[in-house]
Amino acid sequence: MKALIAWAQATRPARVFAHFGARxxxxLAGGMAYSAIFSIFAGIWLLFSVAGIFLATSPELRDGLIGVLNSSLPGLIGEDGAIDPSLLENTGAFGWASAIALVGTLGTALGWLAQARTGIRTIFDVPVATKRNFVVQKLVDLGFLLAFAIALAISAALTVLSSTFLSSLLETVGIDESSGFALVVIRIVTVLILLAFDTVVLAGILRILAGLRIPTRSLFFAAFLGAIIIGILKQISTALIGGATSNPLVASFAVLLGLMIFLNLLCTVLLLTASWVKVTMDDIGASPRLLTAKEAREESTDTILRAERQKIATEVIEARERLNSAPRFFRWKAMAEYRSLLREQRRVEAEAQRRRFEGGRV
Structure with missing residues (x-):
């Protein structure tokens, strides 16, 4: 039995959950979810305000975008959802309200990205702060937000185009687009598009946003697993929220509560994905730090110096205890050893102070 337990604890999933819990x-996921909930509604308003001129002339694209958003965040938009879709049709052009929403959205979104980066880098046991300065880091975050918005639009467009193409293709071969077979095929294609979208987003968060060096194979395998789990959570959340909204006693807050729970689970999956990558990299001996050869040598020097400081401090304590317990007429030898260790400790501390002035982490 003990052997079975030891084997189970040594498996990668068990080590992933152990690492997840130890950090x-x-x-961290709860804090990320709390930060995310505030940026969603302003972001939706801003998205439809900016893209309103294009969506007004293309109802299919608007419906596709709403479908992608609902697939990503179940229960967000709909007659029984948190946002009535008819309100999004009347957002109007980009104006003062949209400008205010832009400021609020950017602030909350950048805050969420900072929290996500902190959580992921904590999982990877690397310093929370990256080597980028503040301005560069915010520009990277803004670029990531822009890339996410573009990817979301592309995903919506692909969903619409694939559905249209498949409907035409099935009609060409004599299959009614409203038949069960056609609906299943279209649904499978839609799920695959969303799976690819989630995989790319997870990979981008881990590598670009967090600023980590991750082997491509390990990165995309973990991101793919995370995307599958997210897809399952979406289906479960859709069913649960749909059932809750049918109850008039809880319908008023069920969607918002369900959205908060879903965001918490989403952030949990993100950090579990990061934990999987971390454990995998530990197994192959890969480092997530983005270090040059010079920085790696300095890191090694600092590590050795930290160990030397700890070692000499321990030896000084032991020498002091031997000095205090030595017989009165034999203390001279213990005193000589103690003073020698004190001189060595001062030398090591001076070296550590010099490294700190040079930017080392000793």
Whole structure:
């Protein structure tokens, strides 16, 4: 039995969950979800305000975008959802309200990205702060937001185009687009597009946003697993929210509560994906740090110096205890050893102070 337990604990999934728990990742996920909930509604308003001129002339694209958003965040938009779709049709052109929403959205979104980066880098046991300065980091975050918006639009367009293409193709071969077979095929294609979208987003968050060096194979395999779990969560959340909204007693807050729970689970999956990558990289001996050869040598020097400081501090304590317990007429030898260690400790501390002035982490 002990052998079976030891084997189970040594498996990668068990080590992933152990690493996840050891870094208090559930607390980090809760903070990320709390930050995310505030940026969603302003972001939706801003998205439809900016893209309103294009969506007004293409109802199919608007419906496709709403479908992608609902697939990503179940229960967000709909007659029984948190946002009535008819309100999004009347957002109007980009104006003062949209400008205010832009400021609020950018602030909350950048805050969420910062929290996500902190959580992921905590999972990887690397310093929370990246080597980028503040301005460059915010520009990277803004670029990531822009790339996410573009990817979302592309995903919506692909969903619409694939549905149209498949409907035409099935009609050409004599299959009614409203038949069960046609609906299943279209649904499978839509799910695959969303799966690819989630995989790319997860990979981008881990590598670009967090600023980590991750082997491509390990990155996309973990991102693919995370995307599958997210897809399952979407289906479960859709069913649960749909059932909750049918109850008039809880319908008024069920969607918002369900959205908060879903965001918490989403952030948890993100950090679990990061934990999977971290454990995988530990197994192959890969480092997530983006270090040059010079920085790697300095990191090694600092590590050795930290160990030397700890070693000499321990030896000084032991020498002091031997000095205090030595017989009165034999203390001279213990005193000589103690003073020698003190001189060595001062030398090591001076070296550590010099490294700190040079930017080392000793």
């Amino acid at each position: 208090s990742a559930s607390v």
